[in-house]
Amino acid sequence: MTKEDIRQQIEGYAEIQAEIEVLRKYAHDRRADRGTVERVINLLHPKELNLTVSEIIDETPSTKTLRLTPADGYLPPFQAGQYINIFVTLAGIRSSRPYSMASSPAQTAYYDVTVRRVENGFVSNYLLDEVTVGDSFVTTSPAGLFYYNPLFHGKHLVFLAGGSGITPFMSMVREVTDRGLDRNITLIYGSRDPEDIIFKDELEERAERHGNFTFIPVISEPPPSYSGHRGFITAELMEKLLGDMKDRMIYVCGPEEMYRFCLPELDKLGVPKKRVRQEVFGPPGNVTEEAGWPSEVSGDTAFEVKIRGGETIPARADEPLMISLERAGITIPTSCRSGECSLCRTKLLTGEVFQPRGAKVRKSDRQFGYIHACMAYPLTNLEILL
Amino acid sequence: MENGANRDLIRSRHHYNKEGEMPDYDVIVIGAGNGGLTASASLAKRGAKVLLLERHNLPGGCATSFIRGRFEFEVALHQLSGLGTPEHPGPLRGLLGQLDVLDKIEFTEEDTLYRTMIPGEFEVTLKANRTEIIAALKEKFPDEADAIDKFFDLVWEFCLQMVSIFFMKDRDASREKYPTYCKYAIKSSKEVLDDYFKSPFLKLAIASYWGYIGLPPSRLTFTDMAMLLWAYTEFKPFHIKGGSQALSNAILDTFIKAGGHPRFSCGAKKIVVSDGKVNGVITETGEEITCNYVVSNASTISTYMEMLDEEYVPDDKLKMLGSRSVGPSGFTVYCGLDCEPQDLGIDVSTQFISLNADIEQQFATWRTFDRPEMCGMSCYDVADPDFSPAGACQVAIINLQFADHWLTIPPSQYAEAKYRYAQDLLDIVEKVYPGFGDALEEVDVSSPITHLRYLGHPGGGFYGFEKFAKDSNLFIPPTSGIEGLYFAGAWAGMAGFQPTLDSGVSAAKAIYRKMNE
Numbered sequence: 001m002t003k004e005d006i007r008q009q010i011e012g013y014a015e016i017q018a019e020i021e022v023l024r025k026y027a028h029d030r031r032a033d034r035g036t037v038e039r040v041i042n043l044l045h046p047k048e049l050n051l052t053v054s055e056i057i058d059e060t061p062s063t064k065t066l067r068l069t070p071a072d073g074y075l076p077p078f079q080a081g082q083y084i085n086i087f088v089t090l091a092g093i094r095s096s097r098p099y100s101m102a103s104s105p106a107q108t109a110y111y112d113v114t115v116r117r118v119e120n121g122f123v124s125n126y127l128l129d130e131v132t133v134g135d136s137f138v139t140t141s142p143a144g145l146f147y148y149n150p151l152f153h154g155k156h157l158v159f160l161a162g163g164s165g166i167t168p169f170m171s172m173v174r175e176v177t178d179r180g181l182d183r184n185i186t187l188i189y190g191s192r193d194p195e196d197i198i199f200k201d202e203l204e205e206r207a208e209r210h211g212n213f214t215f216i217p218v219i220s221e222p223p224p225s226y227s228g229h230r231g232f233i234t235a236e237l238m239e240k241l242l243g244d245m246k247d248r249m250i251y252v253c254g255p256e257e258m259y260r261f262c263l264p265e266l267d268k269l270g271v272p273k274k275r276v277r278q279e280v281f282g283p284p285g286n287v288t289e290e291a292g293w294p295s296e297v298s299g300d301t302a303f304e305v306k307i308r309g310g311e312t313i314p315a316r317a318d319e320p321l322m323i324s325l326e327r328a329g330i331t332i333p334t335s336c337r338s339g340e341c342s343l344c345r346t347k348l349l350t351g352e353v354f355q356p357r358g359a360k361v362r363k364s365d366r367q368f369g370y371i372h373a374c375m376a377y378p379l380t381n382l383e384i385l386l
Numbered sequence: 387m388e389n390g391a392n393r394d395l396i397r398s399r400h401h402y403n404k405e406g407e408m409p410d411y412d413v414i415v416i417g418a419g420n421g422g423l424t425a426s427a428s429l430a431k432r433g434a435k436v437l438l439l440e441r442h443n444l445p446g447g448c449a450t451s452f453i454r455g456r457f458e459f460e461v462a463l464h465q466l467s468g469l470g471t472p473e474h475p476g477p478l479r480g481l482l483g484q485l486d487v488l489d490k491i492e493f494t495e496e497d498t499l500y501r502t503m504i505p506g507e508f509e510v511t512l513k514a515n516r517t518e519i520i521a522a523l524k525e526k527f528p529d530e531a532d533a534i535d536k537f538f539d540l541v542w543e544f545c546l547q548m549v550s551i552f553f554m555k556d557r558d559a560s561r562e563k564y565p566t567y568c569k570y571a572i573k574s575s576k577e578v579l580d581d582y583f584k585s586p587f588l589k590l591a592i593a594s595y596w597g598y599i600g601l602p603p604s605r606l607t608f609t610d611m612a613m614l615l616w617a618y619t620e621f622k623p624f625h626i627k628g629g630s631q632a633l634s635n636a637i638l639d640t641f642i643k644a645g646g647h648p649r650f651s652c653g654a655k656k657i658v659v660s661d662g663k664v665n666g667v668i669t670e671t672g673e674e675i676t677c678n679y680v681v682s683n684a685s686t687i688s689t690y691m692e693m694l695d696e697e698y699v700p701d702d703k704l705k706m707l708g709s710r711s712v713g714p715s716g717f718t719v720y721c722g723l724d725c726e727p728q729d730l731g732i733d734v735s736t737q738f739i740s741l742n743a744d745i746e747q748q749f750a751t752w753r754t755f756d757r758p759e760m761c762g763m764s765c766y767d768v769a770d771p772d773f774s775p776a777g778a779c780q781v782a783i784i785n786l787q788f789a790d791h792w793l794t795i796p797p798s799q800y801a802e803a804k805y806r807y808a809q810d811l812l813d814i815v816e817k818v819y820p821g822f823g824d825a826l827e828e829v830d831v832s833s834p835i836t837h838l839r840y841l842g843h844p845g846g847g848f849y850g851f852e853k854f855a856k857d858s859n860l861f862i863p864p865t866s867g868i869e870g871l872y873f874a875g876a877w878a879g880m881a882g883f884q885p886t887l888d889s890g891v892s893a894a895k896a897i898y899r900k901m902n903e
Contacts, residue, residue, distance in 0.1 A: 005559060005560070006551060006559040006560060006561070006564065006567075006568070007860045009560065009561035009568050010567075010568050010571045010572055010860070011568060011569050011570075011571075011572070011573070012572050012573065012855075013572065013860070016572060016855050016856050016861060017861070019856055020709065020856050020861060023709035023710075023856070024702075024705040024706070024708075024709045026709075027704070027705045027706075027707075027708025027709040028708040028709075029704075029708055030687055030690075030691050030704070030707045030708050031691060031696070031704075033687075033691070033844065034691055034692060035692075036844065037688065037838060037842055037843070037844055040793060040835065040838055040839075041838065041839050043797045044797050044800060044835060044839070045839055076797060077797050077798045077800065077801070079801055108798070145454065149805075149829060150805050150809070151719075151805060151808055151809060151812065151826065151829045151831075152823070152826035152827075152829050272724070273827075274724050274826075274827035274828075332651075333443055333651050340453075342443070342444070342452070342453070343443055344443075345443055345444055347642075360453040361453075362451055362453060362458055362628075362631055363458055363628045363629075363632070364451075364491075364628035364629070364631050364632035364635045364636075365631070365635065367628065367632070367635070368635040368636070368638075368639055370444075370635075385642070385648075
């Protein structure tokens, strides 16, 4: 070979060959490093966790906290505001739901997830009614993007919480107050009635003890005697409570309706979009009401989804494809179930789906026909590649 | 070439194994990085039955993107080399054409190689054109005008000799015929720079691409420094509409259309060998799939040390692995800004910002948490205004980092360390572009541990092994030592997009030559 011929004629070739001989003689034994990569990953981002319920704490009449401890004694760290996705098998269907940790990231002896009852909540009602101390779950490791980023969030934080949307904020408040961090937090927490305020006593107590944390409950259906703020979190109320919104970072987490209401209120105050952080909240309650849904497709239309090299399964138009797959016993990787994390990215070979605006699908994924199954609704029969 | 019309189909499509059974696949490719993708697509297009295993849920490896808010951040590609224009095509254009991806994606050409600067002290912008580069350097360094001419003559002469020897495959190559190549090929870049130039700023400006190889001039071969300058100038730097994920998706599309089977979220655990020959792969779920050939796009270290049983690892390979050092990983701050690049005065795609002219010292900080002394800064929207949404742009700020010191941090302090280092990099950029911090709308960060996690490579090394002269293909034989096992990717050759894309095609060629024997 040409290369063989000329390479020995390169100036310095023999010296480097001699160097290689020496290095090989004193070579590091790479067998000693076996498993290092996996060990490093498992300390920070294990693929899954095995968690056991060690304690169940009643919070409000409709809310409980499940304290989850690791089966193998180790939990990875997380950033306050992140969630784990909990897998359950109910009525023969393997599914999952993400829950934010409410506990402080200052300790990882356990993760607390706080669950509120929701109407027809497939998983939440099971967690509230069926689960007992000692039960175990497989979960993802902590994930999610709803957390404090010191690189651009600043020091003045406003949290707008609604209902069970308090959980990520609880973790952030606990962290900032327990660790004495240099951040100011104003938490405005909307609930239906005073009974519904999750973590009420603890929030009040922390607000009392820490000058950099202010807690303001807002009650939409208060009893006549209620003396605090009434109604919703309006622009007017925020202006009154917060004054100048400049340099503040607003975080919003709550039920779907809360975003519909609060985001326009923030617009009214002239808060730029880049100063508003929103947590994702799962697929829309009724996808057929979303902007862009084709009116000719009725929600209960049944389509067929053919999986290349596998079976054909039924799928309703108004259910995310991921749910139809789970009903058919097919689990695909998932974490956020809100179109954001992209773990359920799936190739659509033929057919058409509706993806609501929140689905964060890459530009080239749209071009090459990839969808996020957790936020994709069939509009025709489909063929997919898993 | 018409698509499919002129395929040189593999004659004996399936080889029977020793029990006379037909294997499940001709080839199993482990890993859908650049090399794994081009290997898979090349083989499938030539009629081989190919399974592509990828443990992540999407193709690309480094060549990928992620979404934060309204931004889709480019993870790895800064400047694509070797593409060339349709009129003056480079080798990569031919390669991508054969994989049918040229009509699937669009490329954007950059007219500038880079701007090198030391804030407040020095800056020079080099256009992607030899005459203009020389003029720009002479303007800054009039005393060294002569040396600048001579140096660029040397670089071009050297590279053209190299092209004749290795790309044109001159059978009569000899020292007499190619004296410049033989004299300079493995000389250190520092030696040559010191021979030609006096100003440390001039040396810094010329050696600015050193980070693309990951070695300072004292360790960087002249081959690497010269080829970077020459190839980016001759074939121009490019980027891709939709980012490097678009390229990964396009190659995968070719693979699927050619009948290839991709399987995502499914890693390979073991390579099965019997009688010294590759026989199949066991997946992480325990499924055994048989094949005659394996292309590993995983690191050579994990392929030999984790996937192969020890008895099959040749002793000289074990020594080879132990005699080489894992190259750098990197630290990137991905910034989404709520303004156009020009609002901040950003007018070139690629910049190298240094706090001093001492590259050797800058390299030394890659092994520590000390404040970084340089960074690369890519703003993709300068050449492609559609890269980010209207009124916004994205900037990647990168400094390379070895992983070792990152592995010493307790997990609970990892996030804090990441933010601290990211802030140091943002501080450097703020010196050049005041107001940069105020324009931030989305920021995320990747560290060596992030790369380790997503790539599965020891040390998160996205360049594979360090690229000393001794690690070049002049000294390292390309064979695996195990029949049926081939490699693709940075661990088995050169690093970067063009070389790794090329490595997969080379592995594919070697396999179908073997299949047709």
